[in-house]
Amino acid sequence: xxxxxxxxxxxxxxxxxxxxxxxxxxxxxxxxxxxxxxxxxxxxxxxxxxxxxxxxxxxxxxxxxxxxxxxxxxxxxxxxxxxxxxxxxxxxxxxxxxxxxxxxxxxxxxxxxxxxxxxxxxxxxxxxxxxxxxxxxxxxxxxxxxxxxxxxxxxxxxxxxxxxxxxxxxxxxxxxxxxxxxxxxxxxxxxxxxxxxxxxxxxxxxxxxxxxxxxxxxxxxxxxxxxxxxxxxxxxxxxxxxxxxxxxxxxxxxxxxxxxxxxxxxxxxxxxxxxxxxxxxxxxxxxxxxxxxxxxxxxxxxxxxxxxxxxxxxxxxxxxxxxxxxxxxxxxxxxxxxxxxxxxxxxxxxxxxxxxxxxxxxxxxxxxxxxxxxxxxxxxxxxxxxxxxxx
Numbered sequence: 167x168x169x170x171x172x173x174x175x176x177x178x179x180x181x182x183x184x185x186x187x188x189x190x191x192x193x194x195x196x197x198x199x200x201x202x203x204x205x206x207x208x209x210x211x212x213x214x215x216x217x218x219x220x221x222x223x224x225x226x227x228x229x230x231x232x233x234x235x236x237x238x239x240x241x242x243x244x245x246x247x248x249x250x251x252x253x254x255x256x257x258x259x260x261x262x263x264x265x266x267x268x269x270x271x272x273x274x275x276x277x278x279x280x281x282x283x284x285x286x287x288x289x290x291x292x293x294x295x296x297x298x299x300x301x302x303x304x305x306x307x308x309x310x311x312x313x314x315x316x317x318x319x320x321x322x323x324x325x326x327x328x329x330x331x332x333x334x335x336x337x338x339x340x341x342x343x344x345x346x347x348x349x350x351x352x353x354x355x356x357x358x359x360x361x362x363x364x365x366x367x368x369x370x371x372x373x374x375x376x377x378x379x380x381x382x383x384x385x386x387x388x389x390x391x392x393x394x395x396x397x398x399x400x401x402x403x404x405x406x407x408x409x410x411x412x413x414x415x416x417x418x419x420x421x422x423x424x425x426x427x428x429x430x431x432x433x434x435x436x437x438x439x440x441x442x443x444x445x446x447x448x449x450x451x452x453x454x455x456x457x458x459x460x461x462x463x464x465x466x467x468x469x470x471x472x473x474x475x476x477x478x479x480x481x482x483x484x485x486x487x488x489x490x491x492x493x494x495x496x497x498x499x500x501x502x503x504x505x506x507x508x509x510x511x512x513x514x515x516x517x518x519x520x521x522x523x524x525x526x527x528x529x530x531x532x533x534x535x536x537x538x539x540x541x542x543x544x545x546x547x548x549x550x551x552x553x554x555x556x557x
Contacts, residue, residue, distance in 0.1 A: 169205070169229040170340050172383060172391060173322050175299050177205040179214075179229040181222035184336045189247075193358050194454045197351060198336025201247055202387045204326055205230075206319055208296025211237035214262075215317050215326050216387055220250040227258070236262040238294065240301070241285075242315040242328040244273040248387055252278050265294070267305055270313035288315075304373070306330065308366045310359050318379050325374070325381040329359065330367070331398045333389030341393040348390060350458075352398060355388070356405050357457035362492045364406035371403055410464035410494050412554050416445040417456060417488075418469030419478040424503035424534050425471045431540055432467065432501065435547035441465075441554060448480045453487060460493035464557065465526075465550050468514050472504035476513050485517040492520065497553045499526040499546055503533060526550065 170178045180202040189195050201222055204215040214236050218226040236259040241249045244266075252274070256262060266274060268287040275282045288294070290305035304316040309330045317326040333351035342348040360367060373379075384392040384399075392398045414436055420426035429445055436443045444459045460466070466488060470481035477485070477500075498518065500511045511528045526549045529542045 167225070167229075167338075172204070172340070172385065173324060175207050176319055176322055176324050176385075178340060178385070178391065179203040179205055179226060180218055181225040182336045182338070183219070183222070186336075189334065193334070194452050195334040196452070196454075197334065197347065199334040199388050200336060200390075202385065202389075204385060205233070206296065206299060206301065208299035210297030211295075213238045213240060213294070213296060213301065214255065215240040216242055216248045216328070217251040217255055219247045223251045223254055226251055227254075230258075235259065237296075238263045238265050240303075240315070240317055241266040241270060241274060242317060242326070242387070243311060244270050244277050244313055245311060246277065248328065249274065249278060252280060256280065256284070265303070267303075267307075267313045267315050269307070270315070273311075273313050304379075306366075306370050308363045309370065310363055318381075323380050323382040325379060325384050325395070327384055327386045329387055330370070331384050331392060331402065332386035335389045337390055339390055342390040343393050345390065348392075349397070349401065351389060352401065353405065353461065354454045354458050356402065357461050357491070358454055361405075361457070361461060362490065364492070364494070367402060367406040371399065371406070375399060405461050408494055410496060410557070411442070411462040412440075413442045413444065413459070413463045414465040414467060414550055415456070415459045415463040415495075416443065416467045416469055417448050417451070417481065417484045418445060419448055419471065419480045421471045421473075421478070424531070425469050425501070428501050428503070428529065428531075428535050428539065428543060429469050431535070432469075432543045432547060435544050436550060439547055439551040441547075441551055448484050456484070457487075457491060460488065460491060460495065463493060463495045464554050465497045465499070466493075466495050467499045467501060467546075467550075470500075470502040470510055470514070472502065472508045472510055475504070475507045475509050477502070477510040481514070482517065485514045489518040489520070496522070496557065497524045497526055497550065499528060499550070501529040501543070501546070503531050503535070505532070524553070526553075
């Protein structure tokens with residue numbers, strides 16, 4: 167991709183990674199991604215905001231062709247997909263200063279080898295005058311690292327948001343409008359990366375929507391530029407909110423069919439009680455799909471057979487991920503079967519630590535489910551329906 171104009175004085179730079187299917191050896195990217203940087207020019211100074219993933223260094227430099235001088239490079243986030251080519255950019259533009267939050271100074275040295283005395287820290291609300299164009303820096307720690315920064319291009323009303331409001335989506339379209347894939351991709355991105363920081367995000371939404379930062383475009387570091395900002399702001403307000411929906415999510419594994427039969431019965435019982443249900447066979451489920459459902463879930467039911475008396479390892483890893491993502495769900499339960507002994511409930515609960523989470527009655531049976539199991543699952547469905555109806 168060539169350098170592309172967003173609006174007067176602001177250009178998109180970066181690259182589209184069409185074939186990337188795994189991020190950080192953890193996050194699936196079924197639709198690829200992009201690494202976005204932005205060039206902002208005033209009458210007196212030119213600033214590059216972020217760089218690119220090291221694998222895309224040549225593309226970034228091709229887009230910088232004809233730019234003879236950079237006065238500053240803003241590093242909004244020290245993670246390598248944003249800042250990884252900073253040492254190379256500094257080699258080409260040795261006159262450029264590096265601007266970042268105070269917390270980022272040592273992190274840039276640790277991760278990139280750029281000496282701390284090469285980086286100038288900027289305070290929250292500090293401005294940088296380019297001559298006829300002004301940048302304002304907003305500290306936004308924990309979206310999703312402690313040193314993150316947003317950059318507001320005041321005269322053009324463009325908000326550069328780093329990972330916040332982003333999406334892993336490879337597309338030739340510069341803008342999000344008209345592409346039905348953007349919002350699902352943005353929700354997946356929120357679920358996998360931003361959901362643990364929902365409380366902080368709510369505070370930043372209040373600040374961004376206070377009237378001080380009117381934005382005609384939101385330009386994240388991944389995915390297309392959002393040219394109707396209220397769409398993504400409203401979605402984030404809902405996703406990061408504290409009120410769950412009427413949804414029960416059931417991640418499960420089955421070995422000999424017993425646990426699957428229990429899941430099928432519980433799905434039917436919940437449906438009869440007008441509870442929306444999403445079961446996921448975790449042996450073939452994309453973790454991103456599970457995470458997206460957790461954004462809305464009120465209840466999570468972990469369903470697992472015992473393997474050497476503990477829960478099946480796939481559900482162990484699932485429970486760890488659920489605990490780490492910290493979704494807003496309020497109730498949880500454990501169901502499953504076992505052969506001779508069972509510590510499934512205790513081990514799953516130890517992995518899912520969440521303040522004020524209510525654990526409902528477990529249904530753990532020996533061998534195949536019989537009448538008593540069906541009755542216990544019906545009682546669990548009643549418990550879930552009761553909790554959903556009171557919130």
